[in-house]
Amino acid sequence: MTNNFKKIKKAHVIMCLFLVSIISCKQEKTASYTKVDNQALVARVQEYYSKHLDSCISNLEEINAVDEVSEKLKKYKLARREFKLIEPILSFVDKENYKSLNSPNLLRIDEEDATNINKRNPFGFQVIEELLHENEVEVVALKDAVNITKNRLKLIAANNTLYLKKHHILWLLRDQIARIALVGITGFDSPVLEQSLIEAKTNYETLFFIINTYKSEFSKDNLYSNFVNELQIAQKVLQKGDFESFNRYDFIKNHIHKQLELLVKTSEDWKVEFPLTMAFNNNITSLFSKETFNVDFFNDYHQLEKAMSDEKIALGKKLFNDKSLSKNGVMSCATCHIKDKAFTDGLATFSKQKRNTPTLPYAAYQQTFFHDGRAGSLEGQIVGVVENKNEFHTNLENLAETVKSDSVYTKSFTDLYGKVTDFNIRNAMANYIRSLGDFSSKFDKNINNKENTLTTSEINGFNLFMGKAKCATCHFPPVFNGTVPPNFTETEVESIGVPNLEETELDDDLGAYSIFKTEERKYFFKTSTVRNVSKTAPYMHNGVYETLEQVVDFYNKGGGQGLGYKVPNQTLPLDKLNLSEKEIKDLIAFMEALTDE
Incomplete structure (x- = not known):
């Protein structure tokens, strides 16, 4: 059940991305009728993308053409700079290839089911960076890593026609702004050189180019000038920064969030209508707010009658606290997940359990569940609790029958879901859990300019x-x-x-x-x-x-x-x-x- 669910979940994400591309292609046909020829703007972005993609490939080729490690490192840094210039575009139009090219130097394992386990050796820039900094550089391994990376980029270059409408441009900009803040400036993809700040500055060069390319789309000159001015200021701040001493708090609070605000104003100015919503809501002005996320993106059962509502959350809360759902009537979800302890229990492990009770607030924002990640949804995780002999010690059929025997429950489910089923019970409970976590901490309030109470130490x-x-x-x-x-x-x-x-x-x-x-x-x-x-x-x-x-x-x-x-x-x-x-x-x-x- 868990693994079939993961397959469905992966297919769901792929379908969303496919629909985005279909919408793009269909709307592309009407571009010539708009005030500005959208395809002409895309062509400029295409030219920029192709130019730096080719330059990245050329610099990678030169790594193997020189003998001295110091020279190889110079060529690597040039290739890496070109990669960071194309990153905002590549990461949006070709997510899987981007992830492969920029992944950590760790074996990648994809487990679809027991008969379909794929193990892939890493390649890409992080692998090359680490190989170049070995005490004794493994020449053959380095050559192979460079060639694989170069060949993947050549494949991308041979199939790099861009189909971008204005909403795609805004998504691309938003995702890169968020990427800079959330992984870019942390050293996530520059573990050895720690060039994260200068690489973020390089990203901003491309964002600046894109905004400048779309200058004609702005109806408000001051909005355009404010946007490019902010991007230039961000680059200067990053240029002056040192990896260890850089004030990331100030950068996110006073620059990243400002850029998100300008992006929302730009979408309004361009009169953009977004065809769908991915993980981020389309109008976010903060990365640390309850309004930041579209929780339905993480909920594969949000369609039609399974959609979240206040009534379903209330029903789920009641079920969450109901001991009658367990076989002996002495345990509810709340027995182990105590609200005052952030829905944990304060114990190393609960009685007869092997693992610590996980917290539930913000559990919605995950793609796998349980400590070992064996469940693909909150609804699936609840199955494990119901059937565990040391927890509810029952089964889904008995769970449904217990709920059906309660006339108040039966009416609620009839009104909200049409009928009582074990899945509807689990969905109501899962929706309650999805409602937990409101980004109301002292940190959130301060980084969102609602308070000024954080200490220097914090x-x-x-x-x-x-x-x-x-x-x-x-x-x-x-x-x-x-x-x-x-x-x-x-x-x-x-x-x-x-x-x-x-x-x-x-x-x-x-x-x-x-x-x-x-x-x-x-x-x-x-x-x-x-x-x-x-x-x-x-x-x-x-x-x-x-x-x-x-x-x-x-x-x-x-x-x-x-x-x-x-x-x-x-x-x-x-x-x-x-x-x-x-x-x-x-x-x-x-x-x-x-x-x-």
Whole structure:
């Protein structure tokens, strides 16, 4: 059930992207009747894209043409700059190829079902960057990585005709602005050189070019001038920045959010009508707001009678707290998910359970569920709870019969869903969970200019989280979980080497390995949200750490391998972070500022 659901989910995302392209092609035919020839503008973007794509390929070819590592590195940096110039366009029009070219240097595993497990060695820029910085450069491996990357780019260059309407241009701009803020300036894709700030500046060169290309579409000269002025200011700020000391909080608050506001004004000025909504709502002016996300994007059952509503959320809340749904009538969802503890239970593990109870606020913004990611939806996760002998210890048929026996429930379901079914019960409960998490923390209020109460320590902590401490390379803002922005179509699992409760050796829970017995998935777990972390102790999948100080110390030492454990395929960098005592206190102060009201 879980794996079929994941296939359906993947197909749903692909269909959305297909519809976007169809809408583009159909509307393209009417472009010649508009005030400005849209195709002429697209042609300029096409020329820019092709030029820098070809230049990227040429510089990659030259890496293998020179012998000295220092010269190879120079050529790499030139190729990387060209890649960052095409990134805003490539990442929008060819998401899968972009992801392959810019992915971490880690084995990629796609598990559709037990008979369809694909393992792919990484390639692309991060692989090349790391190979160039080995103590002894592996010439053959480097040559192969460069050739594979170059050939993929050549394939893209041979099939790079752009079909873009104005709403696509606005989406492209928004996604890149968000990418810069949420992964670009964190070091996510420049792990060795830490060129994230200068690369973000390079991204802005392309955004500036696009806005300038579409100058004729602006009816308000001051809007155009304000937009290009802001893009130029952002570039200057980034140019002056240093990776470790850069004030990412100020940059997001006073530049990224301003750019989003200007983008909304631009969509109004261009009179753009968006044909659909993806993960981000089309009119966002903040990355840290309840209005930022289209929750239906994460909900594969939002169509027709399954759509969320206040009434269904209220019904779901009632079911969530109803002990009669369990076999012996002594347990409800709320037994383990206690509201005052951010819907956790304060225990390392609940009675007879192997894993720590996960928090529920912001659970909506994920693509996989349970610590090992074995469920593809909240509705699917509830099945596991219902059938677990140590939880509800019943089945879906009995669940439905219990609800049907209650006349109040029966009326509610008849009114809202048409009838009582086990799926409708799970959907109501899931919709309640989707409603949890309102971005009301002290941090959210401050970065949205609703308060000015963050301390210097909390701001420093955010900047550490997003920079030197490397937290944001796995706990991606704005939800600070493992769902990768700005597309939010993938929730990552990581192997970090969590110790057992005695802290004497690696914990024996094999995590995601248990789903399909994929060897390279041993000890992998989903990256949980850091929001409300002040209420969710103890920490890690087994509850081994009672305090945030212990958690940060674990990461500061390099995870399990840093502690001396043998951790196969550890994805956490092995290097120590070398955080000072003050930096650790600042980091914790920031995380505690993520507590909702």
